[in-house]
Amino acid sequence: MHRQGRNGARMSDRYDIAIIGAGVVGAAIAFELARHELRVALLEARPDPGDEASKGNSALMCTGVDTPANTLERQLVRRGYERYMREAPQLGLPIRKVGSIVLAWNGEQTATLERELASAASDGFDTVEMLEARDIYCRWPNFGPGIASGLWIPGEAIVDPFSTPYAYVRYAVANGVDFRPNWPVTSAERKGARWVLSGPQGQIDSGLVINAGGIRADRVDGLAGFHDFVVKPRRGQYIVLDKSARAIHDVIAMPAPTPETRGILISPTIFGNVLVGPTAEDVDDVDDRSVTQEGLAQLCHAMMRMVPALAREPVTTVFAGMRPATDKSTYQIIPRVQEGWITVAGIRSTGLSAALGIAEHVVGLVPSGMMRAKARAALQPISVPDLSETSLRPWQDEALVAKAPAYGEIVCHCERVSLGEVQAALAAPVPPRSLKCLKRRTRVMFGRCQGFYCGARMQKLFAAAQETRPPHG
Amino acid sequence: MDSEPQLVIVGAGPAGLAAARAAALQGIQKILVIDRDDAPGGLPRFCNHPGFGLGYAAWPYRGPGFVRRLMRDLAGTNVAVECSTTLISVREGPAIEIVGPRLGNRTLRPRALVLATGIRESNRGNLMIPGARPEQGILTTGQLQQLVARKVALPDHIRRLAVVGTEHVAFSALITARHGGLRVSHMIGEEASIRSVAPARWMARAFGADLILGARLREIIARNDHVTAIRCETAKGLIDLTCDGVVLTGGWIPEIAALSGSGIAVDPKTRGPVIDQAMRTSLPGIFAAGNMLRSVESSGWAAIEGYRAGNLAARFIQGRLEPRQSAACLTAGDGIDYVVPQRWDPALTTDRGIPAFKPSVRVSRDIGRAQLCLSRDGVMAWIGSARRFRPYRRIQLDLESIMNGREGDWQLSVKPR
Numbered sequence: 001m002h003r004q005g006r007n008g009a010r011m012s013d014r015y016d017i018a019i020i021g022a023g024v025v026g027a028a029i030a031f032e033l034a035r036h037e038l039r040v041a042l043l044e045a046r047p048d049p050g051d052e053a054s055k056g057n058s059a060l061m062c063t064g065v066d067t068p069a070n071t072l073e074r075q076l077v078r079r080g081y082e083r084y085m086r087e088a089p090q091l092g093l094p095i096r097k098v099g100s101i102v103l104a105w106n107g108e109q110t111a112t113l114e115r116e117l118a119s120a121a122s123d124g125f126d127t128v129e130m131l132e133a134r135d136i137y138c139r140w141p142n143f144g145p146g147i148a149s150g151l152w153i154p155g156e157a158i159v160d161p162f163s164t165p166y167a168y169v170r171y172a173v174a175n176g177v178d179f180r181p182n183w184p185v186t187s188a189e190r191k192g193a194r195w196v197l198s199g200p201q202g203q204i205d206s207g208l209v210i211n212a213g214g215i216r217a218d219r220v221d222g223l224a225g226f227h228d229f230v231v232k233p234r235r236g237q238y239i240v241l242d243k244s245a246r247a248i249h250d251v252i253a254m255p256a257p258t259p260e261t262r263g264i265l266i267s268p269t270i271f272g273n274v275l276v277g278p279t280a281e282d283v284d285d286v287d288d289r290s291v292t293q294e295g296l297a298q299l300c301h302a303m304m305r306m307v308p309a310l311a312r313e314p315v316t317t318v319f320a321g322m323r324p325a326t327d328k329s330t331y332q333i334i335p336r337v338q339e340g341w342i343t344v345a346g347i348r349s350t351g352l353s354a355a356l357g358i359a360e361h362v363v364g365l366v367p368s369g370m371m372r373a374k375a376r377a378a379l380q381p382i383s384v385p386d387l388s389e390t391s392l393r394p395w396q397d398e399a400l401v402a403k404a405p406a407y408g409e410i411v412c413h414c415e416r417v418s419l420g421e422v423q424a425a426l427a428a429p430v431p432p433r434s435l436k437c438l439k440r441r442t443r444v445m446f447g448r449c450q451g452f453y454c455g456a457r458m459q460k461l462f463a464a465a466q467e468t469r470p471p472h473g
Numbered sequence: 474m475d476s477e478p479q480l481v482i483v484g485a486g487p488a489g490l491a492a493a494r495a496a497a498l499q500g501i502q503k504i505l506v507i508d509r510d511d512a513p514g515g516l517p518r519f520c521n522h523p524g525f526g527l528g529y530a531a532w533p534y535r536g537p538g539f540v541r542r543l544m545r546d547l548a549g550t551n552v553a554v555e556c557s558t559t560l561i562s563v564r565e566g567p568a569i570e571i572v573g574p575r576l577g578n579r580t581l582r583p584r585a586l587v588l589a590t591g592i593r594e595s596n597r598g599n600l601m602i603p604g605a606r607p608e609q610g611i612l613t614t615g616q617l618q619q620l621v622a623r624k625v626a627l628p629d630h631i632r633r634l635a636v637v638g639t640e641h642v643a644f645s646a647l648i649t650a651r652h653g654g655l656r657v658s659h660m661i662g663e664e665a666s667i668r669s670v671a672p673a674r675w676m677a678r679a680f681g682a683d684l685i686l687g688a689r690l691r692e693i694i695a696r697n698d699h700v701t702a703i704r705c706e707t708a709k710g711l712i713d714l715t716c717d718g719v720v721l722t723g724g725w726i727p728e729i730a731a732l733s734g735s736g737i738a739v740d741p742k743t744r745g746p747v748i749d750q751a752m753r754t755s756l757p758g759i760f761a762a763g764n765m766l767r768s769v770e771s772s773g774w775a776a777i778e779g780y781r782a783g784n785l786a787a788r789f790i791q792g793r794l795e796p797r798q799s800a801a802c803l804t805a806g807d808g809i810d811y812v813v814p815q816r817w818d819p820a821l822t823t824d825r826g827i828p829a830f831k832p833s834v835r836v837s838r839d840i841g842r843a844q845l846c847l848s849r850d851g852v853m854a855w856i857g858s859a860r861r862f863r864p865y866r867r868i869q870l871d872l873e874s875i876m877n878g879r880e881g882d883w884q885l886s887v888k889p890r
Contacts, residue, residue, distance in 0.1 A: 239601070240598070244733060289605075289606060290603070290604055290605045290606065291601075291603050291604065291606065292603050292604075293603045293691070293692075295603075296601055296603060314599065314726075315598060315599055315601055316598055316599070317596075317597075317598025317599075318597075318598055318601050319606065320606070395559075395561075395572045395578060396572075396578060398577060398578055401572070401574075401577050401578055402577060405574035405575065405577075406574065408572050408573055408574045408575075408576075408577055408578065409557045409573065409574040410509060410557075410559040410572060413509055413559060413730075414730065416559070416561075419574075434608065435608065435609075436608050448593075448599070448730070449593045449596065450596040450597070450598050450599075450613075451596070451613075451616055452593045452594055452596060452613045452615045452616055453510075453593065453615070455612075455616040455619065455620070456616060456619030456620040456622075456623045456625050457511075457619070457623065459620065459625045460623055460625045463625065463626075
């Protein structure tokens, strides 16, 4: 750790590439660049990776069927999906391919779905098919009445939205990328053929800058004098139902899309809950992740219509996420290679699915003269904990518990997280720097009691870990 | 514990510890009490103020004092208390899967099982309260109590709390906040009077908390990730009460997640297991007691129930409790929140050595003076005398003499005027 001991001092480090933003997209770009002989910095304004748009989404790995045809978005979601299905398991990330069903209640919606099917088929999505109402009710008897037809997309999957950016960052760091949390960029200055980025923690200079600033990408572009788009944040509220709800509903279900939105979906989560959301609200403040009475009422209404039996299930929590939409309807991937500044913005709601596709595409935009791939054998593999409800949990692993009894001491009872897992997360190479991040890394306090039982103990463990760690280490 | 315990008790709160004592007094040799927390005591462990154990003990202990008393009662017995050990699942047998740092992940097959897993409070998510979602500052009483008891400091910006709710536990939050160096600026309640006992009002005033009744929490307001106020709906319209943190109190939920898939019948009214007057659940050899049966009774009452369950579980192990022949069903009708127990085995009478037990009932709202009535298979069988019934108070009825050994579907309701 060559940087330790320089804390607080203003510094100017030289990089080949600086990525601004460690959301799922920035993290995936770092993951990709880590395979090359480059000095790469990954700058994140927040204390932890994946702490903005990437933490509040529907947690789906989409095939791309429902993206607009002939767009970069469709191409990259598709590529991202392909790569995720292949590469995520190597990083320890869980995937459950539960499939999704897009529902129509009337002839007009059926026609919309048939158009989608035709567009998908002509693009080579060959497993997608229309289902009649009878088949739908036969497979999923808990759907509410009145469904006319549905579009069945068997490839769609649920994944861990929190561990995904974390795994990318872990891999990047293990392979030489400098991850710098708490590093907001407040100015960007062109000096010769390079950029000098400054923030409260100091300065770095870099030959190329990749702006993956998510909901603040327009402000970051503004620092460099580029004003091609404006972020129009779109808030999405969600209800998370108790794990008992999965016995009623275990498929991704959504209404036929309208030109405005994909609508409110009901999906199982990889952690074993059922998720209802998102709403789609244009808001002024990118940080306003409030839930509202109207929003929650809308979600309850959707639930009553699609799967009425879920209305009796206990609610575990409510939350809101922010989608990084812009005033443009398409991805804003702007390669200003001459200026050494690549913007990757406007990823809207497909970031998690498309990230690896976007990363590959963006790395392809980097002048090839800069790139020299590392030898395969030189790459350090990593693996993050699998937090999926349906995998073997550490407390179930008899050999592990016998060897390390802390894995048999469950401290979060709702999610059945052991003390051993919490200790391991706190000691990880990219440790959680906020309590919320510890939740995302381990699932503690995420369950039905939301910290009633374990909150105080977790806070104590977290605080103790902070005291023993150097501030930026 | 080297060999299989004869009796396993899940939960080392008042009900579980009292159950262990009762079973030990009956001569059961190998008793194992497991608790998932890091020390025994259940919720009273974190309530450092008087008001615990009355009814079971002669005077009101402080929470931790009552726990010490319950543990003292086990001195010299064959009861092993194993903490940090979690119940994973329950199956007919009884068979239970547990995991703990010392016992590992294993299945136990005791002769009998007493479940006493207690309750938790509803949190912001469960209640779907709209508004901002700052990282810190929205708590339940249980969380606040543990933060104070475990000496975990809240961030400096959290100094003034608003307490939502007026059950006993809300006043526990008031006292706990003071112990933690925090001030409660407001207490709000939805009803026109507080749910706790009347003198609690004076305590709120003495503590400097502004008690606002007839107010419903509508939204949590925050700025820069810090709570700044709660917005409440009152008869005068919406009002904002300034505070840096919110404590949501009460709204208790029985903790029965580990029972899912067990086949143990759960009462939709109480959200806890269905029991009969011998504290037996619907599965043979599995007993239940304490607040997991319903929310919420005092720790003293939980201990009384636990003692009864431990005693009867011991009789079951010794072959001195007749198996269930048949049972009358007791259900809650109009105006009644719940009845516990929900089954009544006519064969188990006091003259056969089964200690007497009266069903306990709650009315669902403040109905003033009223009469309760009991019907059997839809036919009125009994009408009680008019008296004042208050919600949130245990009402005990001597129904055994009325039911008089008869089976059938018995429904208790408030007699319409």
